[in-house]
Amino acid sequence: MELSAQHAHAPDVGFDGGDLDCGNGLLLLIRKHIDPLPRGGLLEILSREISVDEDLPAWCRLTGNELVSWTKTGKQRSFLVCKGRLAERDAAVAVAAVEPAAPVAAPMRRREPVAAPPVPELAVMGIGSWPRPRWMIEAMHAYVEGRLSEAAFHETADDAVRLVVAAQEKAGVDVMTDGEQRRDSYASFVASRLDNCQLIPLADLLPLVDDPEEFAAELRALDIPAGDVRHPAVFGALSRSRPLVAHEVDFLRAASDKPVKVALPGPYLLTRTMWMECISDRAYDSREQLAADIVRVLREELQELLDAGASIIQFDEPVLSEVVFAGAKNKRSFMCGALSESLPPEQELGFARDLLNAVFDGMPRERTALHVCRGNWTPDESVALAGSYAPLVGTLAQVRVGAYLLEMCTPRAGDVEILKQLPDDARIGIGVVNQKDCSVESVDGVAARIQRGIDLFGRERLLLHPDCGFATFADNAICSAGHAQEKLAAIAQAVARFRV
Structure with a gap:
């Protein structure tokens, strides 16, 4: 032009x-x-x-x-x-006729609490995400791009969740998730639900990293579609005028009588992801100030999820692994989309611990959980982070949470015995199948991992799940829905041997 x-x-x-x-x-x-x-x-x-x-x-x-x-x-x-x-311009839909954005709604009223079913010992559950059908992914893109109404999007997502529920029922899980069908990824979706936050394509952010060409090449090597994956950007003071995920719990509880689990990105992950000095500092003087609002928003959501009857509210903090393990690769990991700079590991871990404890403070501990893994953007084990929990377990032990749901099946995670250092009054969830492995684990092999967990932690404390979700990013599933169902079924069949 x-x-x-x-x-x-x-x-x-x-x-x-x-x-x-x-x-x-x-x-x-x-x-x-x-x-x-x-x-x-x-x-x-x-x-x-x-x-x-x-x-x-x-x-x-x-x-x-x-x-x-x-x-x-x-x-x-x-x-x-x-x-x-x-x-494509049409005078009938020209923006001149579009009404200005509605003002931020008044604070949400607390709903009437409902009882949450208890989570049994040796409970089988997914971590969260489930492969989306192609039509669900197409609807998601159309919704984000403004080509599909919110009502039509949720009608489509309801159908996708029903399929996930049916698959988990057939597999024999004890705790249900909705497969995160309404989310573009496990974390960035929050930007589409918060006031003064917006999802933008990752490609828009390439100029913000130190070496855009190198980072773009890294994304291509890791099968990350920079044009499809979106990243949150903060344009003003964060507030919550509608639920982040409570609506997911409402629909899931209506679709299943089993206990339900819902996952949220943790406060440290969100802070690292959202803090970009070139834009965030227009609303916040520091990332600590941003983190305070993130903690407030997550506490509001956590309370609503408790009132909605979620049996487990899981907070995802995979970026903790990036803090202690990414240095060995001498480059930033895309495992969490954290583009901002960080301080030395001991300072970052302390910051993360304090943020998590601020979210959990005063909440019923037995219904909260923390998930940590080493990256789940590709099935290629060779590019994921690796290392035992040794540099993390001390920090994890200081987080006042009710359960730890941890990647343990892959050899990249080290030996499970180190988890004995976690608090005795917390439940321990161990990954007993690896979602990255293209083969389905044998029931005997899964049973052996369960037995090891029982020996270390006792039946009443042990929870069982895959290492991570089956489709962390909507556009980049780790495996097929059929494969996911078979992996959960292998866990359920193995657990049945311990319930006789």
Whole structure:
């Protein structure tokens, strides 16, 4: 698109990017303003930064948006970008007719608590995610891109959850999950539920890392679709005007009589993921200040999940492994999407411990759980992090949580006996099948792992599950739904030997 004297079309919305360049926050502001537009909507971007002349057209080509025209008066530039193609623009749905965003809702009222079924000893459960049907993934993309209504999206997701429930029932699980069918990933989905937070494509963030080309190559090598995976970005003070996952529990409890478990990204993971100085510091002076709001939001959600009757509320903190193990690879791991810089491991672990304890403070400990693994973005064991729990177990033991659900089947996790250092009054969940392994473990092999767990922790404390979820990222499942069902069935069949 060549330089024009003036724009031939009037913009629907616009903003002034000042002197920001694409690698210093401009792309995030563009995404903030363009995502709410319908296809064919026009966004005007004002800029005084010369590098935008080349970078913005490249971004448009990468994302499938059209640079309609641009003007220049002195240093002041004006770019007119169409969401999608200009040919898609329809006067009937032009953004000029779109109403402004609704104000943030008043604080949610506490619901009437319902009883949660107890979790039996030797309970079999999934960690969380389950492979989504292709039609569910297509609906998810259409919803995020504004091509599918929220009501239609949840109707589709309800059908997907029913299939997950049926598969788990057939496998013989004791504690039910909904397979995280409504989520694009185990963690970033939170951005679509919080006020002043937004999901943006990972490709938009490549300019923010030290070496974009190297990081992009790393993502390709790890089968991470940077154009499909989305990352949370904070544009203002975080607040919660609707549930993060309580609606998932409501539907799941209506679909099954068994105890239910729901997973949430932990406070340290969310803080590491959301803190990006080029944009987050417009709302927060420091990541500690951001973390305080994340803790508040998670405590509000945890209380609602308890009231909704969830038997186990699991907090995922895989980034703890990145803190202690990624240094050996001398590069940042994408296992959690944590793009921000971190302090030395001992400081990061202490920060994570304090955040978790702040979330759990005063809550019924027996219904909370903590999950840790070493990365679950690909079935390739060779690129995942490795190391025993030795550098982590001391920190884990200081977290006041009711259960630890830990990756233990893969040799990358070390020996299970080190978990004896965890508190005696906490339940211990051990991975007894490896979701990355393309073969289904033998019942005898699973039973042997269960026996070892009983010998170490006792029947009443032991919980049983895969090492991690079966589809951490919606677009990049670790295995098929049939394979997932067979792995859970192998655990259930092995557990049956100990219930005679």
